[in-house]
Amino acid sequence: xxxxxxxxxxxxxxxxxxxxxxxxxxxxxxxxxxxxxxxxxxxxxxxxxxxxxxxxxxxxxxxxxxxxxxxxxxxxxxxxxxxxxxxxxxxxxxxxxxxxxxxxxxxxxxxxxxxxxxxxxxxxxxxxxxxxxxxxxxxxxxxxxxxxxxxxxxxxxxxxxxxxxxxxxxxxxxxxxxxxxxxxxxxxxxxxxxxxxxxxxxxxxxxxxxxxxxx
Numbered sequence: 001x002x003x004x005x006x007x008x009x010x011x012x013x014x015x016x017x018x019x020x021x022x023x024x025x026x027x028x029x030x031x032x033x034x035x036x037x038x039x040x041x042x043x044x045x046x047x048x049x050x051x052x053x054x055x056x057x058x059x060x061x062x063x064x065x066x067x068x069x070x071x072x073x074x075x076x077x078x079x080x081x082x083x084x085x086x087x088x089x090x091x092x093x094x095x096x097x098x099x100x101x102x103x104x105x106x107x108x109x110x111x112x113x114x115x116x117x118x119x120x121x122x123x124x125x126x127x128x129x130x131x132x133x134x135x136x137x138x139x140x141x142x143x144x145x146x147x148x149x150x151x152x153x154x155x156x157x158x159x160x161x162x163x164x165x166x167x168x169x170x171x172x173x174x175x176x177x178x179x180x181x182x183x184x185x186x187x188x189x190x191x192x193x194x195x196x197x198x199x200x201x202x203x204x205x206x207x208x209x210x211x212x213x214x215x
Contacts, residue, residue: 008042009049015040016050020059020070021159022125027072031060058153059160073161078207081154086200088151089135093192096141097184105137110181117174127170128159134177138184138196161207169206176202 016036019025031051033044040047051068054060061071073081112130116122122130135155139148176199183192 008046012040012042012046013050013053016054017059018125020054021128021156025070027070027160029070031068031070058157071160073157075207075211078158078161079204081157082200082204085151085154085158086197088147089139089200090193090196092139092142092147092151093180093184093196094189095143096138097187097189097192099141099143101141101143103185106181106185109134109137110178110185113174113177113181117171121170131173131177132159134181138180141184158203169203172202173199
């Protein structure tokens, strides 16, 4: 029974997390246990566990009245996050390029990115998932679990802020990802670091542009 509840809790957490990251649950949206238990077809216990995990990971918070709500990321916070991401991920890309790690996963990700550009446009969830996989794969190739954890946490915060609101970034982002992959696979640390820096700089520019020209 305990194992089943843990499995349900993990599954419920993953489903609620996905709804936050894809914008289904907007910042400030309340997270009542009963409503989500009914919505997800589970009891209140796994929902309660999921909410606790969402809060611990910074995806949700308790309001002044104690009600759990979806957390928000301010423009100032996302600018700081992107600055720190650039410092960490440029180093991760550099280390990945000189590591002895297998590039099989990167080659597979490259095929998927190319398929996104050549075939039907993927859903926001598919694109977001691959985006996360790519950045975490490079971080893992750098050989530091702490670096991977830090990058994952900040990547999640970036996704919370974006929530698919930068549609013009799809094709440029794919090409930037290909440049990063190619540099890492070519074992070119400086090119890998430069490609990652350019990518994150473009993300920053797109967010600023979207703030000034939202439509």
